[in-house]
Amino acid sequence: xxxxxxxxxxxxxxxxxxxxxxxxxxxxxxxxxxxxxxxxxxxxxxxxxxxxxxxxxxxxxxxxxxxxxxxxxxxxxxxxxxx
Amino acid sequence: xxxxxxxxxxxxxxxxxxxxxxxxxxxxxxxxxxxxxxxxxxxxxxxxxxxxxxxxxxxxxxxxxxxxxxxxxxxxxxxxxxxxxxxxxxxxxxxxxxxxxxxxxxxxxxxxxxxxxxxxxxxxxxxxxxxxxxxxxxxxxxxxxxxxxxxxxxxxxxxxxxxxxxxxxxxxxxxxxxxxxxxxxxxxxx
Ligand SMILES: [Zn+2]
Numbered sequence: 001x002x003x004x005x006x007x008x009x010x011x012x013x014x015x016x017x018x019x020x021x022x023x024x025x026x027x028x029x030x031x032x033x034x035x036x037x038x039x040x041x042x043x044x045x046x047x048x049x050x051x052x053x054x055x056x057x058x059x060x061x062x063x064x065x066x067x068x069x070x071x072x073x074x075x076x077x078x079x080x081x082x083x
Numbered sequence: 084x085x086x087x088x089x090x091x092x093x094x095x096x097x098x099x100x101x102x103x104x105x106x107x108x109x110x111x112x113x114x115x116x117x118x119x120x121x122x123x124x125x126x127x128x129x130x131x132x133x134x135x136x137x138x139x140x141x142x143x144x145x146x147x148x149x150x151x152x153x154x155x156x157x158x159x160x161x162x163x164x165x166x167x168x169x170x171x172x173x174x175x176x177x178x179x180x181x182x183x184x185x186x187x188x189x190x191x192x193x194x195x196x197x198x199x200x201x202x203x204x205x206x207x208x209x210x211x212x213x214x215x216x217x218x219x220x221x222x223x224x225x226x227x228x229x230x231x232x233x234x235x236x237x238x239x240x241x242x243x244x245x246x247x248x249x250x251x252x253x254x255x256x257x258x259x260x261x262x263x264x265x266x267x268x269x270x271x272x273x
Contacts, residue, residue: 011241015225046248050220058114058221064127068105071134075101 001029006036010043099141099150104134108151112158118217119162121206129165133158148231155222156232159214166210204254212247219244 001022006029012018013026030037112133116126136157137144144153205213218229230237 007245008241011219011226011244012237015227017225017227043248046252047220050216050251051223054118054217054221058117061110061114061117061123061126063105063109063113063130067109067127067131067134068101070131071101071105071138074131074135075138 001025003029003033003036006030006033007039010040013040014043014047099138099144101134101138104137104150104154108154109134111151112154115155115217115221116158116162118205118221119159119214120165125165129158129161132161136161152228152232159232163210204251207254208247208250212243212250215240215243216247216251 006013006026009018009022009026013023016023018026030040109130112130113126116129116133117123120126120129133154137154144150205216208216214233215229218224218232224232226237226240229235229240233240235243
């Protein structure tokens with residue numbers, strides 16, 4: 001495996017969803033390639049900071065208490081009006 | 084209570100309970116919707132519409148995927164439709180007005196939300212790239228899961244992620260920029 005191929009598989013490598021054979025090749029490549037080890041570290045660090053920031057930026061949001069009733073009303077069968 | 088006395092002729096046995104859906108998934112859906120569409124009020128509407136569609140279509144839910152994944156698929160489609168509509172509106176407004184005033188006052192809620200540099204950075208991404216980032220890093224999905232939810236090939240998902248990360252590395256304010264140096268960029272450019 002070369003750097004370009006590793007780059008192509010970096011997310012699946014992190015997900016641990018690669019075929020066993022490809023994963024083995026990726027590991028061999030990583031052992032010998034400081035550049036790809038660095039890229040992997042950066043990808044993980046970026047992931048951590050993005051996760052934290054996305055969670056922080058939405059942490060204050062909570063559901064409107066009227067949500068349940070509004071949905072309930074929308075899905076309730078329409079009542080027939082007396083003519 | 085009163086409702087059960089006047090129960091309407093049953094729909095095909097609904098397997099989903101609205102109260103449970105909201106309790107278990109409501110908040111997560113809202114937060115994801117806010118990230119996807121970048122507007123709290125729109126996000127609330129989108130979550131409401133997601134739940135309405137989910138309840139109406141609940142007979143079609145066969146439990147082949149997790150409930151949340153199913154809900155998320157509905158939400159994502161609604162967000163995409165909403166963005167397309169919005170883009171048309173902006174285009175029309177631009178043609179008629181040289182300047183547009185903010186449509187509503189900024190609330191405290193908005194401020195907390197917008198104060199985040201990352202929310203701003205996400206705004207610079209196209210809808211497709213923003214989606215990829217949110218699905219990966221907020222929803223924590225694996226590549227194949229993102230592909231399924233977003234209706235894309237895994238190759239497209241990966242290239243969107245690489246591109247989006249590269250873009251974010253350029254615009255994320257200093258304190259959030261853990262993407263490494265310009266070196267990342269050269270490594271990722273292909
Ligand atoms: Zn390498």
